[in-house]
Amino acid sequence: MRQIKEDAKKIIHSSIQRVLPDSAVKRALEGKTFLGKVIVIAIGKAAWNMANSAEEILGNRIEKGIVLTKYHHAQGDIKGFSILEASHPLPDENTILGTEKIIDAVSNLSSEDTVIFLVSGGGSALFEKPAGNLDLKDFLQITDELLKCGADIVEINTVRKHLSAVKGGKFAALCAPAQVYTIALSDILGDRPDSIASGPTCADRSTCEEAFAIVEKYGLTLSGEMKKQLSVETPKEVPNSTMLITGSVKELCFAAAAEAKALGYAPLILSTFVDCEAKEAGRFLASIGKTIQQEGFPLKGPCAIICGGETVVKITGPGKGGRNQELALSAAASIAGMEDIVIGAVGSDGTDGPTDAAGGLVDGQTKVILDGAGIAIDDVLAQNDSNRALAIANALVVTGPTGTNVNDLYFLLCK
Ligand SMILES: Nc1ncnc2c1ncn2[C@@H]1O[C@H](COP(=O)(O)OP(=O)(O)OP(=O)(O)O)[C@@H](O)[C@H]1O
Ligand SMILES: O=C(O)[C@H](O)CO
Missing domain, CATH: 3.40.1480.10 (MOFRL domain)
Structure with a gap:
């Protein structure tokens, strides 16, 4: 026995050990040329490893890098990167502060510049800025209900995408006019791209109607402002964004x-x-x-x-x-x-x-x-x-x- x-x-x-993202990220970046500035943003539980591999390939070519990962998931400094940590599975103040730093880093770029977005699971909790007048308290309540009700991750993220200022393709819009190249490690069964960490750089396939149906199915509590934000449709096209999925279950x-x-x-x-x-x-x-x-x-x-x-x-x-x-x-x-x-x-x-x-x-x-x-x-x-x-x-x-x-x-x- x-x-x-x-x-x-x-x-x-x-x-x-064999599904660490390191070599896949290196393969995805090797031999690529970028014209303007290169900004590397890594979010999720595998963010540190993914960023570290990107640094090994791109080195000084990186103008600015930010890692936003779960507490105790960073393994040290990475040259040229700010390393930030926040709470998971429920977000906290550091989630929002880190996300704002990331938004700052991709603001005012030109169409020649590139944002390399390294995304892995856990990103939904770690990368968040509430839409409209919603705040962290609202997010804690709805995330807690979503995690406890038995909803699957595609359903959970359908609701989160509609309440967020960065999920469901909205982060790619914030990077525009820069080009966004996403390298994703999938923790979504079937690898649906817009569900991985709630698809911050993906055209969103989910709709307001689906989000309301999930709220009803699980009897979730919505404030007036949540209802308002849930009625705002997510981007269905993100022309400045391309994506590669490098690993899955x-x-x-x-x-x-x-x-x-x-x-x-x-x-x-x-x-x-x-x-x-x-x-x-x-x-x-x-x-x-x-x-x-x-x-x-x-x-x-x-x-x-x-x-x-x-x-x-x-x-x-x-x-x-x-x-x-x-x-x-x-x-x-x-x-x-x-x-x-x-x-x-x-x-x-x-x-x-x-x-x-x-x-x-x-x-x-x-x-x-x-x-x-x-x-x-x-x-x-x-x-x-x-x-x-x-x-x-x-x-x-x-x-x-x-x-x-x-x-x-x-x-x-x-x-
Ligand atoms: N006491 C418990 N017993 C069983 N499951 C629990 C308990 N408390 C929380 N959970 C489950 O833990 C999950 C969240 O934790 P975990 O970090 O493992 O999720 P995850 O899927 O890896 O997160 P992510 O997809 O964001 O990476 C939720 O799905 C929740 O239902
Ligand atoms: O962060 C998330 O949304 C889950 O891990 C799925 O990617």
Whole structure:
């Protein structure tokens, strides 16, 4: 059992290392020529790594650079860059201050100048200036409601784009007449460009009508000013902007499969679009493990079933946890007592919900340990308290900020 867990840890570590954005950003910039001034703006959880790679390629060509990332995600100074940090997943004053500095840096440019925009997931919370007369308080309220209601990220961002002065293509308009070249690391299933960090430089495909439908679907609270801003349509064309997507959950799954194979497990990538409730995904993955061990298909052990995605959680309790921890804990209930099986769920960014863990790694003993401690998994899930339970069962995965952000990896290893 110990070996299979060690193998699972290697798969987590190696797959995340292989999807760091560094070499992809370098490839995207190598050999490119820019006429006028070059301003580099990097936002999101992977902003520091992306900016650092841009600096290695462009060096003194960069007139000004700004990184705006999550607290504790910057890894030091980068020559020519201001390094700013702010709160995630809920914005704070530093979000708005940082965003204003970025707007200043791209104001008064000419049509010969270029803004290189390096964008990664987390950018929606980190890069924000409220539209119209909205303020930070309004954003805290609506973001909190959106994150707790069970809406998926495309829905969440449809609402945020209409309330923001920089999302949904509006940042590209602020850069005009300069050209904007966006290099994006995708944490959106299917890589819809205008949803990645709410598409600050993309023509927005979402509409006011869709935003109001989401408000109604989840019963969100709107002030008068929010209703007014939600009725203002986002740009449907951004002629000064081009975009390249350099990485996504697909690469994370391929990397996990390669490492599993190297460790002697026959890999099968089952889905890169898992978007159901976290606890349902956990039970489903466990059911595949049972099928393998009892029926011998779709693979015979040793094998690895690999999925990527972003599940949702409807927060109903006061506990502490995250999507991946909830998935892993739910899987633990279903594989209780089984041998030679582990199930892992991790966020590639290294943070799962408002916790210090990246996710969970469980086996047949996890529930046994929790039973022994008098902890019932169903109660924990009802309280959304997966972090505490997995800590007690020694089943947390802790990586710290990884420097990348391409959704979540779910896998099972079976012998
Ligand atoms: N107690 C909890 N249990 C389970 N999930 C939680 C809990 N508290 C918050 N969450 C979930 O955590 C998510 C936010 O945290 P996280 O940073 O992991 O999201 P993210 O998708 O990586 O963010 P981004 O897309 O902006 O990079 C929300 O979807 C929220 O539903
Ligand atoms: O920041 C965001 O909006 C999410 O991470 C999706 O990119």
